[in-house]
Amino acid sequence: MTGAVRATIASRPRLGIMKFASCDGCQLTILDLEDHLLDLLVRFDLVEFAEASSYRSSGPFDIVLVEGSISTPEQAEEIVRIRRETPLLVTIGACATAGGIQALRNWADHDAYRAAVYAHPEYVESLATSTPISDHVAVDAELRGCPIDPGQLLELLTALTVGRRPQLPDESVCLECKRRGTVCVLVTGNGPCLGPVTHTGCGALCPAYARGCYGCFGPREAANAPSLARWFGRDGRSDADTARLFSGFTAYAPPFRSVIDSLGGPPIASHSGEDA
Amino acid sequence: MVMTSAAVPGFLPRAGLDRLLDLLAADGRRVIGPTVGQGAVVYDEIHHASDLPAGWTADQAPGSYRLRQTGTERQFDYAVGPTSWKHETFPPRVPLTIGRRVNGQVTFEDALPAAPPVAFLGVRGCEIAALLTQDAVLARGIAVDRDYAARRAAALIIAVECVTPADTCFCTSMGTGPEVTTGFDLAMTELDDGFVVRAGSPAGERLLERLELTAADPGRTTAAQDAVAAARERMGDPVPTAGLPARLIAAAESPQWAEIAERCLACANCTLVCPTCFCTGVTQVSDLDGFEATAERTWDSCFTLGFSKVAGGNFRPRVQDRYRQWLTHKFATWWDQFGMSGCVGCGRCITWCPVGIDVRAELMAVAPPPPALKAAVGIIEPARPTTVKSVPPAASAALLTAPIPLPAVEELPPTYARTFVAERRRETVDTVTLRFDTSDPDLLAGRPGQFVMAALPAFSAAPISVSRFHRDGLELTIRAAGAATRALCELRRGDSVGLRGPMGRGWPVDAAEGHDVVIVTGGIGLAPLRPLVDALLADRTRFREIRLLYGARSPADRLYVEELSELAARPDLDVGQIVDRAGPDWFGRVGVVTGLFDQGHLDGPNAVAYVCGPERMMTATVDVLRDRGVSDDRIFVTLERHMECGVGLCGHCQLGKSFVCRDGPVFSLAEMGPAFGREGL
Known part of the structure; x- marks a missing residue:
């Protein structure tokens, strides 16, 4: 997280939580932060949260947490737009950071899979690959895991509030x-x-x-x-x-x-x- | 019936073990000892003798540990398992301080937990050596880990000699076992029907008296000795240690390191199961706003990338460098630092390496003993003492014979002194100088080149060189390089910060007496040299010509601009300035700082040089200085390393045999030897 990025973030930053191809489990981890949710709402202006509300904002946001992998052509365009409008983009979970379990299809015959699963595969517009967000746009920070760890999520949000580097060690x-x-x-x-x-x-x-x-x-x-x-x-x-x-x-x-x-x-x- | 005394070993029938446990409990001691758990013999709380691993042993091999039943009643028939006593004396997580921030003011208070009385039951010879080794590191240096000292003093050591070494054991080579000779309160040796028990301290003698044992008959005493001797025989001498430290240092560039890195996972298991590894990091556990944060000391390892991270990058990015750091430290530079080996031969790193890397084999491959070398080229000679500088295991054992008296915890200094910002001056776009008022005698007694640890709640403490000493305070010049330094730079007049120090060894001012002085620096590197300039000018007649050569990226990146003009106007000081990129207002030199050497004559053989700047600038400067005849013992540089503790306890800043924070940050090139400018150290 660079100082320049931080400087553009307001004192009560506008936060968006979005999803692409994923099971929503990481977003549920956020909802499960029950004891901290009210505190978080004081510090962050939670504008959009896909799992919690059907409300969709046109943005822009100061911080966007992205769950899910890029699995359709539409998603591939959408993430580029979000990145362009967002000073701080954080990917959350195994799908967003590594492509997820659905990335196993990257080794398979996409058309055969589609035909095996759907009665009308021609209605399904999907890419042959499921790829992490960082394959498409630059990412400022990532939270790993399936699902993410609530402690790491709180650490990230705390670091954003305090203005320090999140302690997310990359050790074994x-x-x-x-x-x-x-x-x-x-x-x-x-x-x-x-x-x-x-x-x-x-x-x-x-x-x-x-x-x-x-x-x-x-x-x-x-x-x-x-x-x-x-x-x-x-x-x-x-x-x-x-x-x-x-x-x-x-x-x-x-x-x-x-x-x-x-x-x-x-x-x-x-x-x-x-x-x- | 003969009662036991300090000199006469007693016999404790197996059924009497519970009496021992009862006595320890009556003394208010928690007893930690071996028990079967998670598929291994682990150390955990012991309430009854039935908690002990009766009839269990384990087969150990590189990367493999399997419990097995022996069919006997013996309770200590295993070799050391995955846990070590450092879990108790040096726990994985210990709260150090609680920092609070209220209305811009900070406070720090100690958060060290109490250390209630405890007894360790079943401590092996190698493990006593490990405790004594950590004593030397954590309780005998210039600084003392207070939590460790308190826990160690609270622990009663009941040793049980090892008679069943594993295939991974090599205490015989390291001179630490299997016999228990020192560092214990009680020592027991297990026989089929009970234990031969002797006391090793006044506390042990008192306990032995209260056990009211009969004296062990000669047959049992002999059987006990024979059992330990047989264990020694079985292990042999798998790691010939003669000359090992010198051989390892000489093997610094061996291709073997890269070969090991093909297998090594850098997962850190070896260091965490090691009973002597002591490296730690500090993590901040804070509330959402960072108004209150607890700094926790956490087990770390030289195998993680974060361990050797500095603002400018990482000084040990490759796994082969990390493995070399670990092995060389354990078996070679530990001798330089603490006068003993860092390895006690317990074999844990072998068993618990997930891919079975055997340190015994790697040592022999990286630094083979000379006879083996000769064998490799076909000359077979009988093994005999080598001519290489030898450090026999006996030397290590000798150092371990006398347990170190532990310092009284209450005498140790507190953590951070709250200090207020008296003045704030912006130097460049990202650098400010803060002047702090303080009456703290320690802080005021600092010397040029020393640094302080500056702490704000919720941020990691940052090592900052003192850029000026005043009678009633000091100045710090800080560049906003990371989050902590950015927060420090944002401090305003009247704000407070926690300061600890000053630390390290500063610039040797006296070394310049009667000599020409050349000070070469770049960018923010001028800050730690400013107190040196102050000291030289305060006693100007002691020194011959003084030159200050200062390079910066651009005119606007220079520190202390007005002061530099004043200095340049002095007749007794020559100031040269140069910038990489000039603006329209710059009429001075353009280029790198070494370009300034072409102005004026440098009487190399008669000069003393002080250098501070980015690594590449220092290397280039040193090349020029050597070229002009300045000798290595008169070239002083200061190093930036990852520092957490500032007092030689956390291990992060190690460079070969040195702790940069404690032995540096200022070194002469002669002291650094080949370590200067070399990658991966």
Whole structure:
């Protein structure tokens, strides 16, 4: 967040919360900030909030939180317009930051999928790919996760209010496991875990329940996914099974994507339409 | 029946363990010890002997840990697991201070939690060494981590000697075990029917007396010793440490680092399971408005990118640099810093590396012992002591023999002194100078080149060089580079801020006595040099010719413009100024600061140089100075590193063997050696 951007933001900034291709779960996380909602409304002029109200504003906004990936030609145009009019654009969630689970179609035959799902595929205008917002426009900050973490969201909004850089570390999930005293599930054999290559922010939720991280926050900085994939393959796991581990909500994010490619693509793409 | 005394070990039947636990509870101590949880032997609260992992052990290998039942009643038949005692003595999150802002005024108060009495049950030899190692780092330096010191003093150490080392263990190589020889209150050795117990401190002796044990018979005493000796035998000496520090330093450019980085995930697990790793960051936990914020000390790691982030970028972006920093610090520069090894050989980093990187193998690959080198080229010689500078493990053990007396917590200084802005002057478009009034004797006693940590609630504290000392205050010149410095720049007259310091080692003024002085600086780099100029001019006759060479991006980017004109008018000081880009009003030189060296003669062999500016400017300047014959021990530079604590405790600012905040920020080139200008350190 640059000083120039900050300087253009009013004392009670106009906030818009919008969505593209997504399940709305991240917006629900915002609604779930129940104890803080009134405080937030004092500090932010919440002009538009897709999940909470059908009211649509023509803008402009000081800050826009965007949920969802770009999945249709219309969305691809819309995000360019929003970016042009918005000083501070923040993407929220795995769809907006990595393309989401729907980005698995990027490996598949788009027309075949459309024909398998819809009775009249010709009515459905979708792009062959689902891509993160940052593939289309510059993004000022991003909140990862499927869904986003309420703590990180509050930290972002607090930082915007106070005027400091949000503390959103790009380290591995492992640090949080260790800080909270969770024993490594990968080492004890309680399952494969993407935590070492995954962006922190969830508070290391899954390993605390004795299951591996499935990477919903996407790759972290310097994510050495190939090394972890090699390790997964060591104890007899097939390439397809290793690829499946990376083929989740953030499969299309680059280091995960290339690992999946090197292992022959996400297993789902090789199935027939009915199986998928 | 012979009763035990300090000199005679006692025998505690297995059924008597609960009596020990009861005594500890009666003393108001929480007992932390081994228990089975989450598929491992972890340390947690122990209420009854039945909480202990009776009949459990674990098979450990690089990247693998599997619990296994032994079919015996033994309660301590495992090797160290994923948790270490630092969870108790150095918890992952500790609130440090609470900062508040009310009507523009700030206050800071200590938020350190209390440290109630505790007993650690089942501490291994390697783990005692780890506690003593962290004592040296956190409680024996120029600064003391108050929370650590309090927790450490509150802990009673009940050791249980290790007789079942894992395949990942190498305490024998590091000289820390398996025998327990120091740093304990009680030490026990487990036999099939109970424990041989001895005291290692007055507190342990009192506890032993209250246990009212019978003396251990010679058969049991011998069996106990034999069991530990057998453990030693089983481990062998997997990491020959003779000359290891020197070999590692010499291997700084080894291609092996890049090879390790192919496998290393930089996930930080090794550093967090390590019982001696002490690096921390500070996070701000604030309310929505930032009116109240708690600064928390949080476990950090040299493997994260944020760890080595500075305003200008990152000094350790590559994973191979981070791995090298970790390994070299553990096994080499820790000796320079603390006179001991940073590794105790517990093997946690091996077991808990998610991709099974084995530090023993990497050490041998990166810095092979000379015989192995010779073997590699086909010359086979019997292993014998090498001629390389050797630091035997015994030296480490010797340093660990006497536990360090811990300082009394109440004697330690408070955190931030509230200080008021008396004057605010804009220097450039993004830089202001703030003058603070203070009567704080510590702040007033600062020397040129030292810095202070400046804190506002909800912002991370920023290290700022003092740009002038007054009898009743000091000045800070601050550029709005990030959020914290921007908030500082926005302070107005009458506002307050928390200041801590001054810190670090400043410019050595006396080194210039009788010499020519050349001060070379760029941009905001003039700020930390201004008190040096003040000091030189205050005692002008002690020095020969003084030249100040100042470069800036443009005329408008210069600091202290009026002052520079006044200085330039002085007959006893030569001021040269140059800018990268001139405007219509600029009639001076255009170019980079090294261009100023062509004016006037520089008597290199007789000169002392002080340099501060952007990294590239400093490197270029040093090249010219060396070229003109200024020797490395007379070229002083100041470094910008990521600093969180300012007193050598957080680990962020490490550069080779130095903590920049504590040992610097001013260094001579001779002190820095090959570290100057090198990437990735």
